[in-house]
Amino acid sequence: MTPIVSIRPGEGGLRTVQHGARRGLQVHSFPLSHAVPCAWSGPDPATVDALLVGSGRAIVLGGPGLAAYREKPVYAVGTATARLAAEAGFVVEHAGTGGLQQMLDAIERRPLTLLRLAGRRKIALVPPADITMVTCEVYDIANLPMPEPMAELLGEGALVLLHSAGSAEHLRAESERLGLDLSRVRLAALGPRIAEAAGSGWDEVRWAEQPADGALLALAADMCH
Numbered sequence: 001m002t003p004i005v006s007i008r009p010g011e012g013g014l015r016t017v018q019h020g021a022r023r024g025l026q027v028h029s030f031p032l033s034h035a036v037p038c039a040w041s042g043p044d045p046a047t048v049d050a051l052l053v054g055s056g057r058a059i060v061l062g063g064p065g066l067a068a069y070r071e072k073p074v075y076a077v078g079t080a081t082a083r084l085a086a087e088a089g090f091v092v093e094h095a096g097t098g099g100l101q102q103m104l105d106a107i108e109r110r111p112l113t114l115l116r117l118a119g120r121r122k123i124a125l126v127p128p129a130d131i132t133m134v135t136c137e138v139y140d141i142a143n144l145p146m147p148e149p150m151a152e153l154l155g156e157g158a159l160v161l162l163h164s165a166g167s168a169e170h171l172r173a174e175s176e177r178l179g180l181d182l183s184r185v186r187l188a189a190l191g192p193r194i195a196e197a198a199g200s201g202w203d204e205v206r207w208a209e210q211p212a213d214g215a216l217l218a219l220a221a222d223m224c225h
Contacts, residue, residue, distance in 0.1 A: 058117035165197035
């Protein structure tokens with residue numbers, strides 16, 4: 001079977017490997033980045049109605065500044081982010097299934113002022129007219145070079161799981177830096193925007209029907225058989 005490679009960092013990468021094993025898939029983990037906290041200062045909590053969280057990293061790396069907003073309900077992009085928020089003591093108002101913009105558009109509680117906790121690299125959002133959004137960047141992503149064992153797998157033909165647009169762009173940059181043949185590599189992305197960020201020239205690029213690890217691994221299994 002085609003080797004499956006995860007470049008997801010931290011606990012997220014570990015969960016992908018574990019989820020893959022439960023599906024009978026061996027996922028090779030080569031994190032190509034790591035998240036680092038940023039110094040940040042948020043608005044007066046009295047001016048915020050709820051938190052918008054697009055990644056569990058914002059909860060894990062948000063630091064002591066999060067304490068001021070502990071009583072605010074959380075709109076989380078997905079179940080994994082919602083779980084981390086709940087474990088940190090927040091009350092989760094809603095866990096989305098289709099991305100931040102879709103969740104933002106579906107919020108029924110209005111008017112509303114949201115504090116978006118995000119990374120320095122983030123997708124642009126357009127809030128509805130009766131939702132105000134303030135953004136704080138609480139973490140950043142530091143890229144790492146591709147290790148030789150991963151380059152060897154890709155050179156022989158592999159499938160890479162992509163969880164973010166930034167990771168897709170970095171994978172391409174590293175593959176080109178090392179002179180790898182992109183036409184030997186297949187990509188399974190969490191969504192169409194991530195697939196687009198990887199560019200062209202790959203053997204095959206597909207994306208999951210839902211932005212969830214289970215859906216991505218199901219896609220990978222289908223692409224490998």
